[in-house]
Amino acid sequence: MFHRAIPTLAAALLVAAPVAAQETDMNFALDWRFEGPSAPYFLAIDNGHFAAAGLDVSVVAGEGSLDAIPKVASGAFPMGFADINSLVRFLDQNPGAPVIAAMMVYDNPPFSIVGRVSQGISGIEDLEGSTLGAPPPDGAWAQFPILAAVNDIDVSTMTIEPVGFPTREPMLAEGNVDAVTGFNFSSYLSLARLGIPEDDITTILFSDHGVALYGNAVIVNTEFAAANPEIVTAALGAIAMGVKDAIADPAAGAAAVIARNPAGDVALETRRLELALDANIVTDWVRANGMGDIDPARMDTAIEQLRLTYEFQNEPDAALYFTNAYLPEASVRMVAQ
Known part of the structure; x- marks a missing residue:
């Protein structure tokens, strides 16, 4: 080929x-x-x-x-x-x-979900029942259905909160959402710069969970x-x-x-x-x-x-x-x- x-x-x-x-x-x-x-x-x-x-x-x-x-x-x-x-x-x-x-x-790919341990997100198994902040044009959000499908995530149990790129990490820092979609090398650092301790930040890489x-x-x-x-x-x-x-x-x-x-x-x-x-x-x-x-x-x-x-x-x-x-x-x- x-x-x-x-x-x-x-x-x-x-x-x-x-x-x-x-x-x-x-x-x-x-x-x-x-x-x-x-x-x-x-x-x-x-x-x-x-x-x-x-x-x-x-x-x-x-x-x-x-x-x-x-x-x-x-x-x-x-x-x-x-x-x-x-x-x-x-x-x-x-x-x-x-x-x-x-x-x-x-x-x-950098597609990921970045969440907070204090908001109940320690791993992919915690996404059901959570509130996920997702900018509609976000590349990670566009591929989230693949992550959900290959991991049998019941998205109907989740609350999807549309957010803007400038407000994505601030909303997570303020506890208004439990996790956000984004790139692993951007959302993580943006959250840390807002004062969230790094041991309170969880990065769920799509590539670690069956997304090819x-x-x-x-x-x-x-x-x-x-x-x-x-x-x-x-x-x-x-x-x-x-x-x-x-x-x-x-x-x-x-x-x-x-x-x-x-x-x-x-x-x-x-x-x-x-x-x-x-x-x-x-x-x-x-x-x-x-x-x-x-x-x-x-x-x-x-x-x-x-x-x-x-x-x-x-x-x-x-x-x-x-x-x-x-x-x-x-x-x-x-x-x-």
């Missing part, structure tokens, strides 16, 4: 060497603002990984995956970063659009990739090295982010990056197989689970959404054990 890349990273760098002198410009579309988890892209710039690939990369902040995906599909941005589940829906609604995921970054979905991936315009396969492979290799740099020194990664976002807080973004690395990026599967690729069987299960929350207009096919054809060789993508 998936096809291995022909060019290795070394070959890509050799092929791209004449291009390097021309400093090929590339705009990269993030899905969100500059926060800790975006550190690998800035480290790839600051530590010269993109330059070694012959690329002068500009990373542009975004307003969600539904902002990043059209940017790449239109060709305005050759590459970007977006939730693969959003990409699946986009391609189902826009068949043939020239965009595909080329390197998985969040092997585990993948998370965010590097996406690429397929027309650009077909014309420039060696550049895409080299860029993915540079990003992989940026991830490894972030693993080695999260504080340096956060500092690279804050250099582009002076209003941020280095300590906060270091912690946010560490949470993303530990829960979403450096998983057991990634330690064993290297980052970037996917398990085809898991992807098939994920697509079947998506049917619980989305009615496909066309028969889904994993090959439409992800390819490993441009990945650099495994040695580039291996992370520390």
Whole structure:
């Protein structure tokens, strides 16, 4: 179903060497603002990984995956970063659009429920009978029916309280709801910053409870990739090295982010990056197989689970959404054990 890349990273760098002198410009579309988890892209710039690939990369902040995906599909941005589940829906609604995921970054998605022990939420078994705060546009809330289905949660016993993003964690801190849907590296930290002791905070990751979905991936315009396969492979290799740099020194990664976002807080973004690395990026599967690729069987299960929350207009096919054809060789993508 998936096809291995022909060019290795070394070959890509050799092929791209004449291009390097021309400093090929590339705009990269993030899905969100500059926060800790975006550190690998800035480290790839600051530590010269993109330059070694012959690329002068500009990373542009975004307003969600539904902002990043059209940017790449239109060709305005050759590459970007977006939730693969959003990409699946986009391609189902826009068949043939020239965009595909080329390197998985969040092997585990950040979808989670964050609750308070003092409000009776110590684990997933406590959700029945609770009050759950959920912003209607929230990505975790969109996938909550999958979590409920695979864990036989009787949602009819729960009270679902629509909340806004700015009021989500304050309502939980004030005890107006027992838990909220959100991302593990955001809601947790927001609650802690409101003064809630960390031993009173429970994080229920969907990926720990039978949800097979993948998370965010590097996406690429397929027309650009077909014309420039060696550049895409080299860029993915540079990003992989940026991830490894972030693993080695999260504080340096956060500092690279804050250099582009002076209003941020280095300590906060270091912690946010560490949470993303530990829960979403450096998983057991990634330690064993290297980052970037996917398990085809898991992807098939994920697509079947998506049917619980989305009615496909066309028969889904994993090959439409992800390819490993441009990945650099495994040695580039291996992370520390």
